[in-house]
Amino acid sequence: MKANAPKRKIFNDALDLLGGADVASALENGVQMLPIDSIRPFRKHPFRLYEGDRLDDMVESIREHGVLVPVIVWQHPDGYEMLSGHNRQMAGKMAGLTEIPAIVKTDLTEQDAYVYVIETNVIQRGFAELLPSEKAAVLAERYEKVSSQGKRNDILEEIAKLNGTDMETCGHDVHKLKSRDAVGEEYGMTGRNIARYIRVNQLDQALKDRLDDGSLPLVAAVDLSYLSGEEQEKVFGLAEQGKIKLDVKTAKYMKEIAGELTEERVLEKLGGTKVKKNAGSRTIKLSADVYERYFAEIKTADVAGIVEEALAAWFGKGGMENVPDQ
Numbered sequence: 001m002k003a004n005a006p007k008r009k010i011f012n013d014a015l016d017l018l019g020g021a022d023v024a025s026a027l028e029n030g031v032q033m034l035p036i037d038s039i040r041p042f043r044k045h046p047f048r049l050y051e052g053d054r055l056d057d058m059v060e061s062i063r064e065h066g067v068l069v070p071v072i073v074w075q076h077p078d079g080y081e082m083l084s085g086h087n088r089q090m091a092g093k094m095a096g097l098t099e100i101p102a103i104v105k106t107d108l109t110e111q112d113a114y115v116y117v118i119e120t121n122v123i124q125r126g127f128a129e130l131l132p133s134e135k136a137a138v139l140a141e142r143y144e145k146v147s148s149q150g151k152r153n154d155i156l157e158e159i160a161k162l163n164g165t166d167m168e169t170c171g172h173d174v175h176k177l178k179s180r181d182a183v184g185e186e187y188g189m190t191g192r193n194i195a196r197y198i199r200v201n202q203l204d205q206a207l208k209d210r211l212d213d214g215s216l217p218l219v220a221a222v223d224l225s226y227l228s229g230e231e232q233e234k235v236f237g238l239a240e241q242g243k244i245k246l247d248v249k250t251a252k253y254m255k256e257i258a259g260e261l262t263e264e265r266v267l268e269k270l271g272g273t274k275v276k277k278n279a280g281s282r283t284i285k286l287s288a289d290v291y292e293r294y295f296a297e298i299k300t301a302d303v304a305g306i307v308e309e310a311l312a313a314w315f316g317k318g319g320m321e322n323v324p325d326q
Contacts, residue, residue, distance in 0.1 A: 031101050032102055033099045034099065035099060036098055041082055045086060047117075050087045067100050071088055072085060073104055074113050083113055118138055132197075132211050132212055133200065140197070196218060196219070204236070207224060207235075234263055235266070238267070244270050
């Protein structure tokens with residue numbers, strides 16, 4: 001196992017190269033070596049961690065050189081929370097490290113902490129590389145999360161120094177307004193598209209995953225974002241069971257009945273099970289267990305026909321003998 005302590009000169013040299021000797025000295029004075037297992041992930045971390053070759057390369061680099069750029073953590077009374085360095089921590093553990101260099105922040109608001117999380121990932125990965133749900137988190141932060149532009153500028157300047165960049169080369173203009181059009185201009189997107197991504201950030205994670213894997217169109221994701229968390233869970237459950245498709249038509253209807261959405265109403269409208277009511281119609285209810293046991297893989301529109309055939313077979317084979325007297 002390689003420890004970071006013998007790597008202090010390499011660490012200082014790396015900071016010199018990244019941001020100049022004065023920055024290295026300032027950062028060195030604020031860097032602590034923390035137990036690598038003592039830092040928990042940020043509670044609202046919206047980014048996927050590295051995997052595959054990218055993770056393997058980071059692990060190998062850390063084995064050879066240690067963690068050159070310190071992570072940034074937020075200290076709470078009950079421990080540390082990672083703001084910048086989730087991948088370095090994971091790779092460091094895989095490389096066998098027990099400690100990691102960290103810059104510890106104490107006097108932060110929730111909004112300040114979120115800025116660190118968002119902005120460091122944008123710098124390290126690049127906006128174009130992000131998944132749709134990650135772009136949504138970035139754009140929502142730019143537009144909504146930060147109420148104090150001055151405080152945000154201070155954070156961005158610190159992150160830029162730590163990463164060896166400046167505000168111009170890392171793609172940030174700290175004087176830009178937070179309107180949709182201004183944010184859109186920064187990323188080469190229309191204000192309307194910015195608004196869509198901001199809405200998408202309201203989705204539950206399960207639906208965000210569908211957006212990221214391409215099975216949920218962006219326009220449909222926007223409509224589903226108007227549903228409550230409980231309604232989104234119902235929609236996702238129906239989609240997982242194959243009872244509905246997460247397409248634009250479906251999502252548009254979901255938005256129309258937001259606040260009054262039930263599984264029965266969705267299936268009646270989109271699953272082809274609407275019953276024509278008349279004076280002689282009756283309704284038979286099946287328990288969820290029975291439905292899942294016999295009809296989980298059956299199209300909703302075919303259920304009525306199967307039930308009718310089963311009843312015909314039952315009553316045609318002496319089933320009436322088993323019917324209790326009225």
